[in-house]
Amino acid sequence: TSDSPHPLSLEEYRRYGRQMIVEDIGGLKSQLKLKAAKVLVIGAGGLGCPALPYLTGAGVGTIGIVDNDVVDTSNLHRQVLHDSTKVGMLKCESAKQVLNKLNPHVEIVTYPVRLDYSNAFEIFEKYDCVLDCTDTPLTRYLISDVAVNVGIPVVSASGVGTEGQLTILNFQNEGPCYRCFFPTPPPPTSVSSCSEGGVIGPCIGLVGTMMAIETIKVIIGSYTSENFKPFLMMYSGFPQQTLRTFKMRGRQSKCLTCGDHPTINKEAIQSGSINYELFCGSRNYNVC
Amino acid sequence: TSDSPHPLSLEEYRRYGRQMIVEDIGGLKSQLKLKAAKVLVIGAGGLGCPALPYLTGAGVGTIGIVDNDVVDTSNLHRQVLHDSTKVGMLKCESAKQVLNKLNPHVEIVTYPVRLDYSNAFEIFEKYDCVLDCTDTPLTRYLISDVAVNVGIPVVSASGVGTEGQLTILNFQNEGPCYRCFFPTPPPPTSVSSCSEGGVIGPCIGLVGTMMAIETIKVIIGSYTSENFKPFLMMYSGFPQQTLRTFKMRGRQSKCLTCGDHPTINKEAIQSGSINYELFCGSRNYNVC
Amino acid sequence: MNELISKDIKRNKTRMVKIKVEFLGGLDVIFNKERVHNLNVPKEDPVTMADLLDFIVETMIANKKDVEVFLENGTVRPGIITLINDTDWELEGELEYVLEDGDIISFTSTLHGG
Amino acid sequence: MNELISKDIKRNKTRMVKIKVEFLGGLDVIFNKERVHNLNVPKEDPVTMADLLDFIVETMIANKKDVEVFLENGTVRPGIITLINDTDWELEGELEYVLEDGDIISFTSTLHGG
Numbered sequence A, B: 001t002s003d004s005p006h007p008l009s010l011e012e013y014r015r016y017g018r019q020m021i022v023e024d025i026g027g028l029k030s031q032l033k034l035k036a037a038k039v040l041v042i043g044a045g046g047l048g049c050p051a052l053p054y055l056t057g058a059g060v061g062t063i064g065i066v067d068n069d070v071v072d073t074s075n076l077h078r079q080v081l082h083d084s085t086k087v088g089m090l091k092c093e094s095a096k097q098v099l100n101k102l103n104p105h106v107e108i109v110t111y112p113v114r115l116d117y118s119n120a121f122e123i124f125e126k127y128d129c130v131l132d133c134t135d136t137p138l139t140r141y142l143i144s145d146v147a148v149n150v151g152i153p154v155v156s157a158s159g160v161g162t163e164g165q166l167t168i169l170n171f172q173n174e175g176p177c178y179r180c181f182f183p184t185p186p187p188p189t190s191v192s193s194c195s196e197g198g199v200i201g202p203c204i205g206l207v208g209t210m211m212a213i214e215t216i217k218v219i220i221g222s223y224t225s226e227n228f229k230p231f232l233m234m235y236s237g238f239p240q241q242t243l244r245t246f247k248m249r250g251r252q253s254k255c256l257t258c259g260d261h262p263t264i265n266k267e268a269i270q271s272g273s274i275n276y277e278l279f280c281g282s283r284n285y286n287v288c
Numbered sequence C, D: 001m002n003e004l005i006s007k008d009i010k011r012n013k014t015r016m017v018k019i020k021v022e023f024l025g026g027l028d029v030i031f032n033k034e035r036v037h038n039l040n041v042p043k044e045d046p047v048t049m050a051d052l053l054d055f056i057v058e059t060m061i062a063n064k065k066d067v068e069v070f071l072e073n074g075t076v077r078p079g080i081i082t083l084i085n086d087t088d089w090e091l092e093g094e095l096e097y098v099l100e101d102g103d104i105i106s107f108t109s110t111l112h113g114g
């Protein structure tokens, strides 16, 4: 449609006009990239709840949501896309209802499944970019491994308490993956402090909002093979709000997933021979 | 109610539990401060849309919303609390509908008026803290002037394009006010670049989320007379996301509103003798 | 980044003060959209912020009509926040502040959108 | 902030390398909940990151059971990101990096919540 004289409807021009005129966005060309983009959001929790409406509002053409969890009252202080009338409803369906009303031009696809080695490829292969809004190391390794094998980037973030972290993995199949940063998973016991830590709604929300911004940059091409440098951002909400950017290692030649001699390939993952549960030691990780 | 053995209902404990256990929040005592707090949010636009649900989710007892504008399609890329079915509805009523469902424990009060010298005191006097989520220098001076005279703090933010700024004014009636920072308003022509600049939804959204975090700190007493130092935070979304904190001047003894010999007092404001329209030069300010 | 070295300074090997100047909040529009400039300001006496404003107006603002976006009545115009090493210049002596090597001077427009 | 100066260093006026160490992402729990520590590390030969890890374990972790939260197999344990002046230590030589005055060394737990 980008060759046609009116690639956007008048309603779309009105809807996206205030963002298209921002110089960093780059006008119609970028708006059409957003419209053509298919973005997969894994997790409609504390991170997904702000990332989803801002991506929907910006006009990302297709948004998939993977989440098999249901809305609980204890989520609502931070998962503000849901509400008290949705308690018990699947989070992906609750999100879809809100997002469809926000922007009917966006196709919302829901996957009410627990992401695992057997279903991940089938889902990922339909998308250009994935947001890791999950809460367990196990899933973080799986998402990164599958994304590398499918050849798409991951905007990955996490948060606990008043802090959060964000990075972009497998950028243009050149950037480092999660296993480049963390070849060995942390011992399960080390994650325990997090499970008692709780989380402040707008702090995790701020990190989810940052994810939407980074995703827009990836889609419209603000990051290029030339200017992209691996990074990890670290946000802290208390006592003062601070945001630091760390310069990170590049792709590791020894990486089992994206290195010179990868063993964690599609066949190995799908056959179940990469035992994520065993590798990560315990299911106690499911902490936030 | 804080003296009673069960100051929160079981449902409230479930709802707020994950935030109450965060050490920086400080447990039940702080949750009760949030419940007792009355917060006024002026503007349900790009900043108000994320600030409102996070304050509501956190359990602020009473939230007032001042906005006489109605939802327009061109707002929806950034004002994601509203949606396409609400086009034409008052923003304060649209927000109230969503917030009531998010957390029925919070009382939402709407003021579908344009804030001006004649109605500001009457509204402000019912609240403990005000969020300036507006978009004109004229209103920013008015909000600060009235807040100083009523004796409440202002969490004040703004944003254009990919950038945003945030500060806290009149903290504990000791911190600087907007006029301490800006004794003279900018010439109307200087604001013109902004009117063509547009805004990226999640960038202004991030700043609104920061406002919710700062408001929570003000309410629960994270900031004290001892540790509070006047600051201005500056966020930039592109090309990399950065957040800087500038150390700012304290209260100015010559300030016309909060200085040693104030002339901008309640009587002067309410009589209309402080001509905000004339002072700020033009209504062309209404830019975002 | 933009290196500005006045020619006669180079020739005479006069002393210079090396600083970084930033134009934020949209102010970069009058500086070729460059937000960060590394400057070598000629140094004969102590170089003050007043001297820096003169230097910026004389050497960095191409279109003289843009000067009024930056200055008014001989100082930074209302609505622009001036920072010396991330601190409000009001706390540092404003126009009288003496620049030192390595200083970061930031000018940022106040934003009004919301 | 926490000033740590080993006594015999003070007595002998031995050279020291002065650095800042940060424990982020919840790691401060094993360091008396202090996130930022200003250290003076005894310096006889070049002081490496390996030496710093020894120094931290010997002088800063009160409860020896907590050492395994920080170290594993003689290096920083998996899941902790180590940064030298805001740069991944993998780019700086890891255990062999030689500390200099003013260096900022940060250790941060990876967060997993979402």
Ligand SMILES: [Zn+2]
Binding pocket: A176, A177, A178, A179, A180, A181, A251, A252, A255, A256, A257, A258, A259
């Ligand atoms: Zn890798």
Ligand SMILES: [Zn+2]
Binding pocket: B176, B177, B178, B179, B180, B181, B251, B252, B255, B256, B257, B258, B259
């Ligand atoms: Zn004042």
